[in-house]
Amino acid sequence: xxxxxxxxxxxxxxxxxxxxxxxxxxxxxxxxxxxxxxxxxxxxxxxxxxxxxxxxxxxxxxxxxxxxxxxxxxxxxxxxxxxxxxxxxxxxxxxxxxxxxxxxxxxxxxxxxxxxxxxxxxxxxxxxxxxxxxxxxxxxxxxxxxxxxxxxxxxxxxxxxxxxxxxxxxxxxxxxxxxxxxxxxxxxxxxxxxxxxxxxxxxxxxxxxxxxxxxxxxxxxxxxxxxxxxxxxxxxxxxxxxxxxxxxxxxxxxxxxxxxxxxxxxxxxxxxxxxxxxxxxxxxxxxxxxxxxxxxxxxxxxxxxxxx
Amino acid sequence: xxxxxxxxxxxxxxxxxxxxxxxxxxxxxxxxxxxxxxxxxxxxxxxxxxxxxxxxxxxxxxxxxxxxxxxxxxxxxxxxxxxxxxxxxxxxxxxxxxxxxxxxxxxxxxxxxxxxxxxxxxxxxxxxxxxxxxxxxxxxxxxxxxxxxxxxxxxxxxxxxxxxxxxxxxxxxxxxxxxxxxxxxxxxxxxxxxxxxxxxxxxxxxxxxxxxxxxxxxxxxxxxxxxxxxxxxxxxxxxxxxxxxxxxxxxxxxxxxxxxxxxxxxxxxxxxxxxxxxxxxxxxxxxxxxxxxxxxxxxxxxxxxxxxxxxxxxxxxxxxxxxxxxxxxxxxxxxxxxxxxxxxxxxxxxxxxxxxxxxxxxxxxxxxxx
Ligand SMILES: Nc1ncnc2c1ncn2[C@@H]1O[C@H](COP(=O)(O)OP(=O)(O)O)[C@@H](O)[C@H]1O
Ligand SMILES: [Mg+2]
Numbered sequence: 227x228x229x230x231x232x233x234x235x236x237x238x239x240x241x242x243x244x245x246x247x248x249x250x251x252x253x254x255x256x257x258x259x260x261x262x263x264x265x266x267x268x269x270x271x272x273x274x275x276x277x278x279x280x281x282x283x284x285x286x287x288x289x290x291x292x293x294x295x296x297x298x299x300x301x302x303x304x305x306x307x308x309x310x311x312x313x314x315x316x317x318x319x320x321x322x323x324x325x326x327x328x329x330x331x332x333x334x335x336x337x338x339x340x341x342x343x344x345x346x347x348x349x350x351x352x353x354x355x356x357x358x359x360x361x362x363x364x365x366x367x368x369x370x371x372x373x374x375x376x377x378x379x380x381x382x383x384x385x386x387x388x389x390x391x392x393x394x395x396x397x398x399x400x401x402x403x404x405x406x407x408x409x410x411x412x413x414x415x416x417x418x419x420x421x422x423x424x425x426x427x428x429x430x431x432x433x434x435x436x437x438x439x440x441x442x443x444x445x446x447x448x449x450x451x452x453x454x455x456x457x458x459x460x461x462x463x464x465x466x467x468x469x470x471x472x473x474x475x476x477x478x479x480x481x482x483x484x485x486x487x488x489x490x491x492x493x494x495x496x497x498x499x500x501x502x503x504x505x506x507x508x509x510x511x512x513x514x515x516x517x518x519x520x521x522x523x524x525x526x527x528x529x530x531x532x533x534x
Numbered sequence: 535x536x537x538x539x540x541x542x543x544x545x546x547x548x549x550x551x552x553x554x555x556x557x558x559x560x561x562x563x564x565x566x567x568x569x570x571x572x573x574x575x576x577x578x579x580x581x582x583x584x585x586x587x588x589x590x591x592x593x594x595x596x597x598x599x600x601x602x603x604x605x606x607x608x609x610x611x612x613x614x615x616x617x618x619x620x621x622x623x624x625x626x627x628x629x630x631x632x633x634x635x636x637x638x639x640x641x642x643x644x645x646x647x648x649x650x651x652x653x654x655x656x657x658x659x660x661x662x663x664x665x666x667x668x669x670x671x672x673x674x675x676x677x678x679x680x681x682x683x684x685x686x687x688x689x690x691x692x693x694x695x696x697x698x699x700x701x702x703x704x705x706x707x708x709x710x711x712x713x714x715x716x717x718x719x720x721x722x723x724x725x726x727x728x729x730x731x732x733x734x735x736x737x738x739x740x741x742x743x744x745x746x747x748x749x750x751x752x753x754x755x756x757x758x759x760x761x762x763x764x765x766x767x768x769x770x771x772x773x774x775x776x777x778x779x780x781x782x783x784x785x786x787x788x789x790x791x792x793x794x795x796x797x798x799x800x801x802x803x804x805x806x807x808x809x810x811x812x813x814x815x816x817x818x819x820x821x822x823x824x825x826x827x828x829x830x831x832x833x834x835x836x837x838x839x840x841x842x843x844x845x846x847x848x849x850x851x852x853x854x855x856x857x858x859x860x861x862x863x864x865x866x867x868x869x870x871x872x873x874x875x876x877x878x879x880x881x882x883x884x885x886x887x888x889x890x891x892x893x894x895x896x897x898x899x900x901x902x903x904x
Contacts, residue, residue: 434594435627437614439641439692449640453631 268506269299279502303507312491313508317515319486323402324470327409331466332459334410335417343425357415369408369479376404376480400482408476413469417462424458457530464523468516488512536569537745543606545570545728546591546696551600553586560586562752563600573722573729575739578749584732585624588698591730592621605695620694624701626685628673634684635660635669641692659687662721679710690725699731703738715741736776740764748772770902773822780869782821786813794901796821800865804840808896813903823899828871828892830859830884835891843869843892847884861890
């Protein structure tokens, strides 16, 4: 280990602390504070008022009033979530739909990222551009566009009919299949980009070395390329899975009435039932469910940066 | 020596091999024979086509024309993973996600070898390359020298017919490089495998190789033993490329069966050589003489002196074991002579601006065509 370079411990200046402080401040203002508000609402009760729950805090009324409010908190809303099967079914169904979508995205995204990383150097910026291009139009509009493609008299059915592949239009819209299509389409770039980054970094001489040692190219792909792109695969899958679990727009626009996803449940609780406390409790539990993959993802990122 | 025996079949043969990348010709109509158990070095400057030549043998590049034979077999159309050669890559190309022993075992597993045999061979390779205590480490936990040895062990594990080494020691520091050169020679002696090494370092090639092929711009310039290359270079390029040399432009003034007389083009001094040259009287040639074959003494050189070059000392480089004296002639040409520092204390040392003469024997230099 004599040739190893050991970096000196970083000494932080005021500027350094500020630099580190900014993201924490950001998290505090835009994540922690709203979360605490939601958490507080989830412990409150519905009321016919504006806002529609009680207690509400007014800092002007002094500490005693706030303390009185705190004593009114209850976990009743959380208990309610366990009583009605709708909620756990929504959570479970969301996780399953997100999981299947993530797998499908990986199956489609891996060849795309691989092809991009293997394409001539001069072509790569263009290909990257094409992957990012959809972000230039609104997400909502792109999901709407899929309605036009998937509906019974839509583009896809017209194409299949005219090719004679089917004799009757397929019902895709308002089914879970449409939700899968929507999620795969919308989140594909989030998987392709990190995967491409890790595949592009892969040293081509490793594959040559494997081949030189008697390993045919298809086997070298499994023995070398796949394991070395695993960090990219994991990062990409988390980036698809985590937002997909809480997805609302796609199941709402493309899914059917029987498509159960927690985002939809939360929305109807909030807007249809005007039950802010229960919908807040739904949101808090969703966050708790997602904390597991988020922590795993963070660990993975940490390990990756340590290895480099 | 096998290369002197016309009946000996070559083990590796390049026959009129050309490789083009687009319009650029990296290897030009090259023919070369390498014999079994040779330690053969390809030597040349950066970009002269050494790696390309080796990669064609390994199967990573296809010759544009010509044939390559290994042990009598035409290699055309055989993919790299079926060739009986193994390569040690310039970058080592160790698999970062595998431990040292897994790296070494990788090639053996491809052959569907029994697990116990693999284990035994890996242990043997670890011992050979003195890596036993690093078996479980990952490549990024090793120093440069250790990585180099893993790469060597991995490429030797399959007992290839030929081991190809592309600048294997390029990333090591000088001392480690020299040690490793001797280790490589010992391993080659031990395993009796044919080694083909690519290097741009002439000292390395001279140290390890039985024969050296000097390459320039995709062509072979000279193929010979290190001593022949050094003492009898066949061209100005080789003389200049290998070691230090004084190159003197001169005209052939007399020729006989006993030797040749030259007149230096710029300083007019006379050179007598016992070499019988093909150049005609009046031709311009180059006289190449190594600095260590020149004697330096205080003194002046007369007008008709033969094999004596007068000048004043312009620079002295003391290197410990030897010193190099640079002297300038009247026509401002610089000649270099080296001498061994045999004594610790010298009575009358040569120093800056001294008048000195360089003298040499009739057999000390080589006459090369212009
Ligand atoms: N794949 C390639 N495409 C185009 N040119 C190449 C390729 N490989 C090598 N060359 C060119 O061929 C020449 C010889 O390369 P190389 O064999 O690697 O040289 P060396 O190993 O002697 O330094 C160089 O000029 C290099 O730029
Ligand atoms: Mg090279």
